[in-house]
Amino acid sequence: MVFIPGGEFERGRSHPLPDDGLKWVPEVMKDDRPVRTIKVDAFYMDTHEVTIEQYAKFITATGHRAPYNWPNGKVPDGKGKFPVVAVSWDDAAAYARWAGKRLPTEAEFERACRGLTEKAKYPWGDRKPTAKDARYGTVNGPSEAGSCPANSFGLHDIVGNVWEWTADWYDIDYYASAPEANPQGPKSGMYRVLRGGSWADVDKYLTCSYRSWARPPERSPNIGFRCVKPIKTH
Numbered sequence: 001m002v003f004i005p006g007g008e009f010e011r012g013r014s015h016p017l018p019d020d021g022l023k024w025v026p027e028v029m030k031d032d033r034p035v036r037t038i039k040v041d042a043f044y045m046d047t048h049e050v051t052i053e054q055y056a057k058f059i060t061a062t063g064h065r066a067p068y069n070w071p072n073g074k075v076p077d078g079k080g081k082f083p084v085v086a087v088s089w090d091d092a093a094a095y096a097r098w099a100g101k102r103l104p105t106e107a108e109f110e111r112a113c114r115g116l117t118e119k120a121k122y123p124w125g126d127r128k129p130t131a132k133d134a135r136y137g138t139v140n141g142p143s144e145a146g147s148c149p150a151n152s153f154g155l156h157d158i159v160g161n162v163w164e165w166t167a168d169w170y171d172i173d174y175y176a177s178a179p180e181a182n183p184q185g186p187k188s189g190m191y192r193v194l195r196g197g198s199w200a201d202v203d204k205y206l207t208c209s210y211r212s213w214a215r216p217p218e219r220s221p222n223i224g225f226r227c228v229k230p231i232k233t234h
Contacts (some may be wrong), residue, residue: 001229002154004112006042010035011110012175013209015126031172032209039181040111045104046226048145048156049164050095053080055087058095065091067101068228083162083224085222089192089216092225103226106168106211107183108228113159114207115141115152121207123151129206134160135199136206141221144198160207161195162224163214170213180204191215195221199220 012035056075066073087095094100105113113123120126124133135143135157137174146156168185170193173189178185185193191213197205200222205212214223 001044002045002047004045004108004153004228006040006231007035008039009111009114010119011038011107011209012036013207015121015207032175032211034175035177036178037180038107038111038178038183040105040107040230041182042110043104044229044231045108045112045120045153045155046101046228047150049083049162049224049226050092051081051145052076052084054152055084055095056080058098062094062098064094067091069221083145083157085162085221085224086219087141087224088166088219089163089214093167096225096227099118099227101229103167103225104228105182105184106193106195107178108165109164109166110208112153112155113130113151113196115155117152117208123155123208124149129160129203134197134206136160136197136201136203136227138157140199142224157196157198159208160201161199162196162222163198163212163220164196165223165225166193166195170211194223 015034024101029186052075067088083212108168117125142161148157150156151158169189170191171186174186194212194214
């Protein structure tokens with residue numbers, strides 16, 4: 001894990017979209033606005049997504065179900081260092097508890113994703129991504145966890161490779177009413193927030209501010225997760 005310093009940051013999409021100026025388009029893509037100053041406490045975050053071999057240890061220790069895409073419930077040959085996918089939100093949360101960690105809040109994820117690039121479109125700045133920056137735009141599945149360069153906080157694949165579950169319920173209007181310090185998301189909902197984009201997506205989904213969502217039971221070949229751990233205070 002790496003240390004993510006606490007502090008304030010501008011959460012939300014500061015870059016424009018092509019439809020923003022079209023008055024006849026009603027409220028297009030406004031779930032990542034308004035941009036507001038948010039404060040989060042310091043925490044630790046996994047340097048990359050949880051891998052298949054890490055998840056297998058959890059299964060062995062607890063008897064938890066294996067992802068449906070593992071042959072006969074066993075780790076696929078040669079895939080141990082790839083991110084685990086086909087895990088539901090509850091599967092991910094159960095692993096995190098077993099590991100003494102938890103899933104990141106949506107605010108923590110964006111803080112970590114942005115690193116030192118305040119208000120930038122991507123973790124590395126405003127330059128459009130290339131295949132060297134992130135795993136995206138392919139039909140060949142994810143790459144090994146940690147294959148792409150780390151951002152300024154030392155996090156690999158914080159965009160691209162696989163979508164990542166967060167702790168928060170999704171609400172299209174949440175940003176307008178969220179508390180300014182350590183927002184935890186709505187108290188209930190139908191969907192959980194996903195962040196980061198995946199191997200199957202185009203570059204617009206790789207931005208630091210992009211919000212996606214899925215029903216908690218969903219198990220998809222392009223959804224995985226990573227964990228965080230709070231800083232203990234006395």
